[in-house]
Amino acid sequence: xxxxxxxxxxxxxxxxxxxxxxxxxxxxxxxxxxxxxxxxxxxxxxxxxxxxxxxxxxxxxxxxxxxxxxxxxxxxxxxxxxxxxxxxxxxxxxxxxxxxxxxxxxx
Amino acid sequence: xxxxxxxxxxxxxxxxxxxxxxxxxxxxxxxxxxxxxxxxxxxxxxxxxxxxxxxxxxxxxxxxxxxxxxxxxxxxxxxxxxxxxxxxxxxxxxxxxxxxxxxxxxxxxxxxxxxxxxxxxxxxxxxxxxxxxxxxxxxxxxxxxxxxxxxxxxxxxxxxxxxxxxxxxxxxxxxxxxxxxxxxxxxxxxxxxxxxxxxxxxxxxxxxxxxxxxxxxxxxxxxxxxxxxxxxxxxxxxxxxxxxxxxxxxxxxxxxxxxxxxxxxxxxxxxxxxxxxxxxxxxxxxxxxxxxxxxxxxxxxxxxxxxxxxxxxxxxxxxxxxxxxxxxxxxxxxxxxxxxxxxxxxxxxxxxxxxxxxxxxxxxxxxxxxxxxxxxxxxxxxxxxxxxxxxxxxxxxxxxxxxxxxxxxxxxxxxxxxxxxxxxxxxxxxxxxxxxxxxxxxxxxxxxxxxxxxxxxxxxxxxxxxxxxxxxxxxxxxxxxxxxxxxxxxxxxxxxxxxxxxxxxxxxxxxxxxxxxxxxxxxxxxxxxxxxxxxxxxxxxxxxxxxxxxxxxxxxxxxxxxxxx
Numbered sequence: 024x025x026x027x028x029x030x031x032x033x034x035x036x037x038x039x040x041x042x043x044x045x046x047x048x049x050x051x052x053x054x055x056x057x058x059x060x061x062x063x064x065x066x067x068x069x070x071x072x073x074x075x076x077x078x079x080x081x082x083x084x085x086x087x088x089x090x091x092x093x094x095x096x097x098x099x100x101x102x103x104x105x106x107x108x109x110x111x112x113x114x115x116x117x118x119x120x121x122x123x124x125x126x127x128x129x130x
Numbered sequence: 131x132x133x134x135x136x137x138x139x140x141x142x143x144x145x146x147x148x149x150x151x152x153x154x155x156x157x158x159x160x161x162x163x164x165x166x167x168x169x170x171x172x173x174x175x176x177x178x179x180x181x182x183x184x185x186x187x188x189x190x191x192x193x194x195x196x197x198x199x200x201x202x203x204x205x206x207x208x209x210x211x212x213x214x215x216x217x218x219x220x221x222x223x224x225x226x227x228x229x230x231x232x233x234x235x236x237x238x239x240x241x242x243x244x245x246x247x248x249x250x251x252x253x254x255x256x257x258x259x260x261x262x263x264x265x266x267x268x269x270x271x272x273x274x275x276x277x278x279x280x281x282x283x284x285x286x287x288x289x290x291x292x293x294x295x296x297x298x299x300x301x302x303x304x305x306x307x308x309x310x311x312x313x314x315x316x317x318x319x320x321x322x323x324x325x326x327x328x329x330x331x332x333x334x335x336x337x338x339x340x341x342x343x344x345x346x347x348x349x350x351x352x353x354x355x356x357x358x359x360x361x362x363x364x365x366x367x368x369x370x371x372x373x374x375x376x377x378x379x380x381x382x383x384x385x386x387x388x389x390x391x392x393x394x395x396x397x398x399x400x401x402x403x404x405x406x407x408x409x410x411x412x413x414x415x416x417x418x419x420x421x422x423x424x425x426x427x428x429x430x431x432x433x434x435x436x437x438x439x440x441x442x443x444x445x446x447x448x449x450x451x452x453x454x455x456x457x458x459x460x461x462x463x464x465x466x467x468x469x470x471x472x473x474x475x476x477x478x479x480x481x482x483x484x485x486x487x488x489x490x491x492x493x494x495x496x497x498x499x500x501x502x503x504x505x506x507x508x509x510x511x512x513x514x515x516x517x518x519x520x521x522x523x524x525x526x527x528x529x530x531x532x533x534x535x536x537x538x539x540x541x542x543x544x545x546x547x548x549x550x551x552x553x554x555x556x557x558x559x560x561x562x563x564x565x566x567x568x569x570x571x572x573x574x575x576x577x578x579x580x581x582x583x584x585x586x587x588x589x590x591x592x593x594x595x596x597x598x599x600x601x602x603x604x605x606x607x608x609x610x611x612x613x614x615x616x617x618x619x620x621x622x623x624x625x626x627x628x629x630x631x632x633x634x635x636x637x638x639x640x641x642x643x644x645x646x647x648x649x650x651x652x653x654x655x656x657x658x659x660x661x662x663x664x665x666x667x668x669x670x671x672x673x674x675x676x677x678x679x680x681x682x683x684x685x686x687x688x689x690x691x692x693x694x695x
Contacts, residue, residue, distance in 0.1 A: 067206055068206065068223075068224045071206055071222070071224070072224075072276075074210075074218050074221060075218060075221045075223055075301045076301070077301075078218035078219075078221070078301035079302070079303075081217065082301070082302050082305065083305070083344060083345060083347075083348030083352075084305070084348060084351075084352065087348070099673075100668070100672065101592070101594060101668065101671045101672050101677065102594065102678055103672070104672055104675070104678075106677055
């Protein structure tokens with residue numbers, strides 16, 4: 024058998040093995056992708072369901088009933104609102120300097 | 131081969147002789163082989179070259195990493211409908227529907243009994259009959275919850291299968307029923323937004339965002355239903371509208387229905403009073419009438435009209451409710467809500483100008499709106515003087531509450547006509563066409579402020595808030611005439627920041643409120659619709675972040691400084 028034939032067979036073999044492994048890996052990744060997409064879909068469905076439930080639980084008339092029965096809170100009145108400008112500003116007194124806490128080494 | 135051993139000399143001669151013709155064939159074969167191998171070599175080279183190009187010299191055609199756009203939501207059936215804050219109003223959930231292959235089912239009675247432990251609503255006899263039918267596919271129950279599905283799977287009955295199904299649900303129930311509408315079994319929209327935006331909802335994956343705010347929607351619905359109970363009304367409706375954008379923040383029509391079970395609703399419940407209902411609006415139309423008279427220059431605030439005697443028009447007589455029997459100026463006519471005065475103002479302006487003004491406000495045709503249930507206005511047969519007179523105080527021209535609200539938004543909100551919309555208009559203000567001038571609009575706000583502080587809408591006055599308002603009480607029609615004691619009470623209020631910036635419009639309508647002891651025997655809007663409107667404004671203002679101001683602003687117009695009501 025000639026040397027070149029041997030080399031070619033060897034190259035073909037190596038390429039074949041590489042091709043096979045790459046293909047197997049692609050198939051495996053594709054399977055993972057399909058599973059991941061399925062999971063995304065399932066999660067989306069669950070989210071949709073949970074969103075619906077959250078919205079149902081947050082229905083204002085239900086909340087109002089719960090508040091009236093359990094909290095005794097009344098609707099907010101306009102007079103309870105205060106704008107930022109109306110807040111009294113914090114006063115810093117010039118005479119009294121800020122005292123920093125002094126730490127003493129524990130004996 | 132034997133020849134060789136037998137006679138070499140002869141054989142060599144013979145060999146030469148024998149090979150000679152073969153030589154040509156061999157040469158021919160060699161050339162063919164060469165051609166073939168050269169051909170294959172070229173083919174291999176081309177493939178190799180192409181492989182090299184694709185794998186090594188990848189010129190950006192094939193990305194190294196497969197990309198998937200995850201920013202777009204996965205299509206999950208019909209798109210959601212959400213309110214302006216993203217709260218879900220309508221969504222599609224995946225349910226399971228149970229079907230059976232009767233050829234596999236062994237014992238229909240036993241299967242039916244076991245199924246009934248999970249689904250007690252099924253009819254046993256009917257189920258047994260259908261399970262024994264020997265068909266390959268029958269529905270047993272549609273849209274089961276995950277829990278029910280789990281329990282049925284636990285029964286382990288062969289021949290039962292689940293199919294993936296989609297179902298439209300409305301988690302907020304009745305809250306925004308009329309604006310949302312509903313779908314049929316196959317998830318096609320058949321009313322409301324579901325129908326109006328059906329194509330978009332079916333194609334898109336992103337949710338459709340409405341202009342509604344469910345908090346305001348609840349406030350509106352809660353207060354109006356309390357009002358209906360309190361005043362013994364048959365029904366009612368209401369709207370909250372953002373003046374600058376034309377967005378509908380809340381819209382309710384009572385009695386309402388549960389869009390999750392539309393088949394259980396009655397005709398009356400399904401009827402959307404706000405958009406489909408066509409009513410004579412009574413005195414609230416005096417807003418348009420006064421604006422028209424001032425805008426066309428027919429009158430100014432000081433122009434006086436004789437309201438001492440009823441106005442005789444053909445067979446009927448225009449009278450005032452608790453009239454002052456005096457000469458009244460335009461401001462007084464509006465604040466006291468004098469029919470006689472309003473009629474005379476309209477006559478002075480003329481039918482043509484009135485009709486033109488109504489056309490500009492869009493009162494001569496059905497409004498443009500996102501939901502298909504929109505009623506066209508009912509116009510007078512002939513727009514002559516009697517029609518002009520009745521229209522001036524709100525009879526003879528029937529419009530929908532939606533049109534009234536958008537008209538008031540136009541007149542009071544700066545004079546630009548903007549189309550009401552149920553979709554969120556992400557911050558951009560619509561331009562609109564001018565109907566009345568800025569000055570007329572301001573005069574109207576001042577007049578409506580007087581109605582709240584001194585006139586018929588006093589019960590809607592919330593201390594600290596700048597509310598402009600007008601009430602209207604219209605007798606309900608019965609056939610050709612009017613019912614004496616059945617009225618429709620309207621209140622339209624505008625909440626503003628000072629005189630210059632009207633912000634929100636609140637409309638309340640009560641259908642047939644009763645005369646009660648606590649309303650001192652009145653069934654007029656000032657006694658029922660106005661206080662309901664006031665309560666709505668008091669509750670919605672903090673939600674919208676409108677702060678009350680301590681001091682009442684002075685009337686900007688010099689005319690009002692010298693008048694007393």
